[in-house]
Amino acid sequence: MTINPQGQQDKYRGKISQRVERLSPSGIRKFFDLLASMEGVISLGVGEPDFATPWHIREAAIYSLERGYTMYTSNLGMPELRELLSRYLKDTYNLEYEPGGELLITVGVSEALDLAMRAIIDPGDEVIMPDPCYVAYSSCVILAGGIPVMVPTSEENSFEVSAADIEAQITSKTRAILLGYPSNPTGAVMPKDKLKQVAEVARRHNLAVVSDEIYAKLVYGVPHTCLAALPGMKGQTILLGGFSKAYAMTGWRIGYAAASSEIISAMTKVHQYTIMSAPTMGQVAAIEALRAGKDSVAEMVEDYNRRRLVIVEGLNDIGLSCFEPKGAFYAFPSIKATGMTSEEFAEKLLIEEKVAVVPGNAFGKCGEGYVRCCYATSLADIEEALSRIKRFVDRHC
Amino acid sequence: MLKEILKILEGDARITAEKLATMTGTQVAEVKKLIKKAESDRTILKYKTMINWDKVGDEQVWALIEVKITPQRDVGFDAIAERIYRFPQARSAYLVSGTYDLAVLVMGKSMHEISDFVAQKLAPIEGVQGTVTHFLLKRFKEDGEILAGREETKRQPVIL
Ligand SMILES: Cc1ncc(COP(=O)(O)O)c(C=O)c1O
Numbered sequence: 027m028t029i030n031p032q033g034q035q036d037k038y039r040g041k042i043s044q045r046v047e048r049l050s051p052s053g054i055r056k057f058f059d060l061l062a063s064m065e066g067v068i069s070l071g072v073g074e075p076d077f078a079t080p081w082h083i084r085e086a087a088i089y090s091l092e093r094g095y096t097m098y099t100s101n102l103g104m105p106e107l108r109e110l111l112s113r114y115l116k117d118t119y120n121l122e123y124e125p126g127g128e129l130l131i132t133v134g135v136s137e138a139l140d141l142a143m144r145a146i147i148d149p150g151d152e153v154i155m156p157d158p159c160y161v162a163y164s165s166c167v168i169l170a171g172g173i174p175v176m177v178p179t180s181e182e183n184s185f186e187v188s189a190a191d192i193e194a195q196i197t198s199k200t201r202a203i204l205l206g207y208p209s210n211p212t213g214a215v216m217p218k219d220k221l222k223q224v225a226e227v228a229r230r231h232n233l234a235v236v237s238d239e240i241y242a243k244l245v246y247g248v249p250h251t252c253l254a255a256l257p258g259m260k261g262q263t264i265l266l267g268g269f270s271k272a273y274a275m276t277g278w279r280i281g282y283a284a285a286s287s288e289i290i291s292a293m294t295k296v297h298q299y300t301i302m303s304a305p306t307m308g309q310v311a312a313i314e315a316l317r318a319g320k321d322s323v324a325e326m327v328e329d330y331n332r333r334r335l336v337i338v339e340g341l342n343d344i345g346l347s348c349f350e351p352k353g354a355f356y357a358f359p360s361i362k363a364t365g366m367t368s369e370e371f372a373e374k375l376l377i378e379e380k381v382a383v384v385p386g387n388a389f390g391k392c393g394e395g396y397v398r399c400c401y402a403t404s405l406a407d408i409e410e411a412l413s414r415i416k417r418f419v420d421r422h423c
Numbered sequence: 424m425l426k427e428i429l430k431i432l433e434g435d436a437r438i439t440a441e442k443l444a445t446m447t448g449t450q451v452a453e454v455k456k457l458i459k460k461a462e463s464d465r466t467i468l469k470y471k472t473m474i475n476w477d478k479v480g481d482e483q484v485w486a487l488i489e490v491k492i493t494p495q496r497d498v499g500f501d502a503i504a505e506r507i508y509r510f511p512q513a514r515s516a517y518l519v520s521g522t523y524d525l526a527v528l529v530m531g532k533s534m535h536e537i538s539d540f541v542a543q544k545l546a547p548i549e550g551v552q553g554t555v556t557h558f559l560l561k562r563f564k565e566d567g568e569i570l571a572g573r574e575e576t577k578r579q580p581v582i583l
Contacts, residue, residue, distance in 0.1 A: 061580055073582030078574050161583040332431065332446040339445050388583055 049165050057373055061382050068411045070399040071382040073210065075274040075355070077402075079311070080322035083273065086314035087307050095310055099303045101294055103131025103282070107309050110316040111282060119255040121265075127287040130294055131304045131312075135240045135268040135281040136162060137297070142236045142264045142283060143170035145292040151201035153236075156187040158389035158396075160210045160238065172201070178392045181349050181360060185214035189223035196227075202234040203227075205253065208241035211389045211398040212358045213351020218251040225256045234289075236264045240281070241354040243272035243323055246331045248352045254284065261286055269308075271354070272323050273315045278308035330355050333401045333408055340412040341399070344419050355402040358386065362395045364422050372397055374422075379414040424449055425457050429466070432458075436470040475570055477562075483530060485514075485559040486537050488545065490525040491552040500524055503550045512540050523555070534558060 061067060078084075102108060108125035115121045123129050132138040139162060147153065149171040155163050157176035164174035175195050179185045192203060203224065207216040216224075228235045237253040254263040268281030281304075283293055334351065341348040341359040348359035361371045368385035375381050386393030401408060427447050431438055440458065444451040461467040476483050492503050500518055504525055508516040515528040527545075531537040538556065546554050562570055 058581055067580065069578075069580040071581035072578050074578060076576050076578070078576065335445050335448065336442065382580055384581060384583060 045169060045171075049168060057369065057376070057385070060373070061376060064376070064380065067376065067380045067382050068403070068407050068414070069382040070401070070403060070408075070411055071384045072400045072402065074276040075271065075326065075402045076404060077274040077326055079274050079278070080315075080319065082318055082322075083275070083311050083314045087278075087311040090307060090310040095306055097306065099131075099306050099309060101298045101303055102126075102129070103304055104306075104309045104313065107131055107313050107316070110313060111284075114316055115265075115284060119252040121252065121255050121260060121284075123284045124287065128284060128290050130283045130290050130297060131309060132281045132283060132297065133279045133301055133304050134270060135238055135266045137301060137304075138266045138268070138281045138283040138293075139163070139166045139236070139238065140169070141293040141296050142266065142285075142289075143167055143172065144296050145289060146234055146236075146264075147172040147201055150199060152197060152199045153202045153204050154192055154195050154200060154233075155204040156185075156206075156209075157391055158185075158211055158386060158393035159204075160206050161389060163204050163206065163238075164390075167204070173199070175200070176390060176392075179212075179214075180392065181396075184349060185209060185212035185358070186216055186220050187224065189220070189227045192224060193227045193231075196231050196233070200231065200233060202236055204236045204238070206238040206240075208245060208250065208353025209356075210241070210354055211356050211384070211386065211393065211396075212349075213354045213356045215245055215248055215353040216251065218249070218256075221251050221253060222256055225253065225259050228262060229258060232262070234262050234264060235259070236266065238266045240266065240268045240271055242267060244327060244330065244355060245353040246327070246334060250353070264289055269312050269315055272326075273312075273319050274326065275308075275311065275315065278311050279305055280308040280312045330402060333403070333405055336405065337399060337401045337408050337412065340408070341415075344412065344416045345423065346415070346419065355400055357399045357401060358393075358396050359399065360396055364419060366422070368394055368397055375415065375418050378421075379418045381411045381414045381418075424453075425461065425466075428454060428457060429461065432467070473566065473568060477570075482532065484532065484534055484537055485562075486529050486531075486541075487557045487559065488525075488527045488529055488541060489523040489555040489557070490527060490545065491523045491554070492525065493550045493552055494524075495550060503548060506548055507545060510540070510544060512537075512544075 108129045111129055112123050112125040115123055143166045147170040151172045152175045153167045153172050154175045154177055156179045167174045177187055177191045177195055179187050207214060235253055239252060242250045254260045254265045265284040269275040337357050338348050338350055341357060345363055346359040346361055348357050351357055364371060368387045372383050372385040375383060383397040383399050386396030386398060424447060428443055431443060431446060440451055440454045444454045492500060494500050495502055504516060504518065507513055507527060512529050512531060513527050514530045517526045518524060519526045529537055529540060531540065541554055541556055
């Protein structure tokens with residue numbers, strides 16, 4: 027009930043659609059509110075780089091504003107950006123995408139995910155995805171009228187999803203497989219041979235594979251395998267990528283989808299009515315990132331890697347066993363030794379030691395017993411957080 | 424591995440051998456050995472602290488001196504350069520390409536002190552054809568550090 031300016035109670039109660047009502051999560055809301063009210067918190071709960079966007083990229087965007095690049099772009103995105111992206115995918119994965127019809131520039135991978143689901147799903151269609159996974163996956167499927175089907179993954183298998191487990195979930199309603207590796211929240215990277223097995227299942231059952239490869243450049247000592255680059259997979263893969271994580275460009279909101287012209291034109295239909303075009307300033311920045319961002323990325327990756335090694339060793343020393351994440355910027359330690367649930371652990375740790383981590387169950391049932399710790403945080407903060415977590419665990423174990 | 428260790432130490436000299444070992448996936452003993460060797464062969468010249476003296480109100484005057492010299496037979500610029508850089512007032516000295524030969528960064532307590540140094544010590548050296556003195560007026564960035572302060576990251580505390 028709200029009070030209007032005349033001091034009367036506003037009687038209107040809007041009906042919220044069931045589809046939206048059903049979307050999770052409110053349980054974790056309480057935790058966020060608590061966090062927002064506290065000061066002096068070290069947050070390992072973030073999901074983005076701690077670097078500001080490299081200066082050459084920001085400077086290019088500033089210059090574009092001076093020159094008056096303030097209008098809509100083509101629905102598909104600026105031709106120059108699509109050209110560069112096409113070349114990038116060719117150089118990196120030997121994949122050929124036509125800039126004029128097989129690439130779409132989106133408002134982050136977030137929009138691309140939504141478009142992909144809306145483009146391929148009819149009501150009741152099922153989409154298979156690993157559990158735990160990025161929070162938006164199941165919601166995007168639900169919003170498109172589909173049904174998310176979770177395939178459990180576990181620490182014992184390095185949180186890699188198995189082809190056999192996927193195949194076991196396939197029904198006549200299955201429309202697609204949705205993968206996100208390197209993984210948020212686990213940091214897992216799919217080795218090529220395992221990914222090949224998944225690809226085989228997809229081909230055998232004629233399923234589309236939506237592959238969110240936003241963390242592709244953030245891998246440490248292992249290669250990233252692009253799903254679309256596996257033999258015979260380009261046609262049925264919707265490859266999603268973006269600039270947010272690798273180039274520290276989360277606020278610019280630029281991502282992309284690469285797929286067959288049929289799928290891209292379907293996605294573009296939705297995009298043109300809901301978005302028109304991705305932000306122009308962000309697209310200009312993305313052009314600069316593709317042209318000259320290589321060294322900045324390499325430097326950031328090197329830096330993340332050092333912090334990764336420090337946090338993983340630190341957590342293991344504390345007694346929170348932590349499998350070695352090979353990608354993204356998250357560590358996903360088990361907190362089972364404390365006997366607490368993920369939410370209890372996160373809430374108590376926040377209240378008692380002022381360290382914020384994300385309870386693993388926010389990412390699916392299989393995330394229970396774990397917490398996500400982002401190490402895209404200064405080394406000093408990581409070390410302070412580790413010593414607070416140690417104090418906390420020593421007290422409770 | 425040595426390069427990796429040196430890179431980390433260049434950014435922060437206080438990182439312990441234990442932490443360096445973790446960050447580079449090396450044994451602690453091996454890290455210590457590499458550092459010791461780098462120190463003894465002068466790969467690591469010294470460990471120092473970068474200070475913004477303005478903060479403590481300490482008056483320091485700096486000048487960049489362009490020095491044009493006549494190279495000498497057999498030793499080129501080196502002999503004259505050495506006569507200059509041996510003065511403790513010369514904090515850095517470089518041979519450069521372009522319209523002059525040596526760039527010397529000089530520090531003193533006052534402009535007067537520096538101009539005395541240039542007029543009485545540097546300029547009269549045999550082989551020095553001329554000098555141009557540029558006093559530093561404002562320091563924006565020093566060795567990669569922006570003096571006005573690092574950018575704060577303005578992040579949301581939790582993003583899923
Ligand atoms: C796995 C994954 N996919 C997509 C996104 C969204 O990224 P974007 O900023 O490109 O919308 C995120 C952001 O946290 C993510 O972790």
